[in-house]
Amino acid sequence: MTIKSRTSLAWQLYLLTGFVAGFVCAFVILFHISSINRSVSTRNSAVSMKFEHLQKEFQLKVASVRVLCMVLTCPEYVERFAQHVNATWGKRCSKLVFVSSENYKPLGVVQVVEPEMDSYHDLWNKTREGFRHVWQEYGQDYDWFLKADDDTYVIMENLHHMLSAYDANVPLYFGHQLRIQNVNYMSGGASYVLSREALRRFVEQAYGSHKICPKPDKIGVEDFSMGICLQNVGVHLIDSTRAMTNDDKEKFFPLDIESYLYNSKSALPAWLREMSVSDVNTGPNCCSIYSVAFHYIKPDRMYLFEFFLYRLRVFGRKYVERFPKRWTLSELLEMFPLQNNSKKPFMPVKL
Ligand SMILES: *[C@@H]1O[C@H](CO)[C@@H](O)[C@H](O)[C@H]1NC(C)=O
Ligand SMILES: *[C@@H]1O[C@H](CO)[C@@H](O)[C@H](O)[C@H]1NC(C)=O
Ligand SMILES: *[C@@H]1O[C@H](CO)[C@@H](O)[C@H](O)[C@H]1NC(C)=O
Numbered sequence: 001m002t003i004k005s006r007t008s009l010a011w012q013l014y015l016l017t018g019f020v021a022g023f024v025c026a027f028v029i030l031f032h033i034s035s036i037n038r039s040v041s042t043r044n045s046a047v048s049m050k051f052e053h054l055q056k057e058f059q060l061k062v063a064s065v066r067v068l069c070m071v072l073t074c075p076e077y078v079e080r081f082a083q084h085v086n087a088t089w090g091k092r093c094s095k096l097v098f099v100s101s102e103n104y105k106p107l108g109v110v111q112v113v114e115p116e117m118d119s120y121h122d123l124w125n126k127t128r129e130g131f132r133h134v135w136q137e138y139g140q141d142y143d144w145f146l147k148a149d150d151d152t153y154v155i156m157e158n159l160h161h162m163l164s165a166y167d168a169n170v171p172l173y174f175g176h177q178l179r180i181q182n183v184n185y186m187s188g189g190a191s192y193v194l195s196r197e198a199l200r201r202f203v204e205q206a207y208g209s210h211k212i213c214p215k216p217d218k219i220g221v222e223d224f225s226m227g228i229c230l231q232n233v234g235v236h237l238i239d240s241t242r243a244m245t246n247d248d249k250e251k252f253f254p255l256d257i258e259s260y261l262y263n264s265k266s267a268l269p270a271w272l273r274e275m276s277v278s279d280v281n282t283g284p285n286c287c288s289i290y291s292v293a294f295h296y297i298k299p300d301r302m303y304l305f306e307f308f309l310y311r312l313r314v315f316g317r318k319y320v321e322r323f324p325k326r327w328t329l330s331e332l333l334e335m336f337p338l339q340n341n342s343k344k345p346f347m348p349v350k351l
Helices: 003-063 077-087 122-136 156-163 196-206 222-232 259-263 270-275 298-311 329-335
Strands: 067-072 095-100 109-111 146-151 172-175 177-178 184-186 193-194 236-239
Touching: 067 122, 067 156, 077 095, 077 298, 095 122, 095 156, 122 146, 122 196, 122 222, 146 156, 146 196, 172 184, 172 196, 177 222, 177 236, 177 270, 184 236, 193 329, 196 222, 196 298, 222 236
Parallel strands: 067 095, 067 146, 095 109, 172 236
Antiparallel strands: 146 193, 172 193, 177 184
C-alpha cells in the first residue's frame, strides 16, 4: 500500500466518522425537538380531552338523574292549572304524575283520595297517599321524587344539576328548610325532593306508624307533617342554600320570586325570616343563578317563564358553567347531620 493510498483511506475514515457523528447529532436533535413538540401537543390535547371528557361525563351524569314529579291537584284545578304544568315544565320530568281525588286519563291524573275528602284540610292525607301510590307503582324506576303543587314552576335542568352531586341510595330530603320548635321540614309550596331511599323509608317505615308519623287527620300542613315523619326515620335534610359547593344562594322559593328581588323589607313576611334556617336575602343578588323551584306561578306566568328561559336570548351572551363537587358519604353525613329528635315531636294543633 502506498503512502498516498493510506492517507486517502484515513481521509475517507475521517469523512465517514464525521458523517456518522453529524447524522447521529442531527438525529438526536431532531428527535428531541419532535419529542418536545409531541409532549406539548399531547399535553394540550390531554387538557382539552380531559375537559371534553368532564363535560360529557357531566352531561351524562345530569341526564342519568331520573326524576319523578308528583304534582298535587284537585278536580276543579285540572284544567285551570294542571294542564298548564303538563304543557310547560312538567314535560321535562322523567315521569309526571298528578294526584287528585278523581281520575282524569288524558292528563294521567290519578285518584288517591276520596272525592269528599279533598279540601285543604285533607292535604296531608292526599300527600301521604300520593307518595304511597308513587312508591308502589314507580319506586324502583326513578332516583328522585319531587313533590310540587299545580302552581309551582320548576326548572328541571337546574334540579338535575343540583342532584347530580348526590346518591339516591342515601336518605336525603331537599328544599327550602323551615323550623318550628324541634321540627325541621321543607316548605311545601316551594316543592321538595326525596331520594329513593328517603321515599322508601317514608312508605315502609313511617306511613303505617302513628308513633313516627302524624295520623292522616284533618291536618292541612302536609309539609310540616312530612318533616316529622322523615326526621323520625333518619332522613337528612339539605337546605338548598347548602346543597351545592359552587353556589350558596336560595334555590327553592316558598313565596313569589318578585318579593325577593324587590329590595324592600316589607315585601317578605316576618315568619319567613323567623322560620327559615338560612338567611333570607333580597335584592338583585338574592337568588341562585341555578334556582330550581318557584311558588305561586299562575298558568300565564308559566308560559312567560317558558319564553324567558327557553326561547329568549340575550344577544352575544355566553355562559360558563360551573360544576358542583360530589360529596363523599362521610363529608355528606358531617355536613348534614340528622336532626336531634330526642324530644317528643311537636304536633300541630288539630284544625
Ligand atoms: C300533556 O303533555 C304531553 C307532552 O307534552 C302532550 O302530548 C299531551 O297532549 C298533554 N296532555 C294534555 C291533556 O294536555
Ligand atoms: C285517607 O285517604 C285514604 C284513601 O282514600 C282513605 O281510605 C282514608 O280514609 C283517608 N283518611 C282520612 C283520615 O281522611
Ligand atoms: C338532643 O337533645 C336532648 C334534649 O333536648 C339532649 O339531652 C341530647 O343530649 C341531645 N342529643 C344530641 C346528640 O345532641
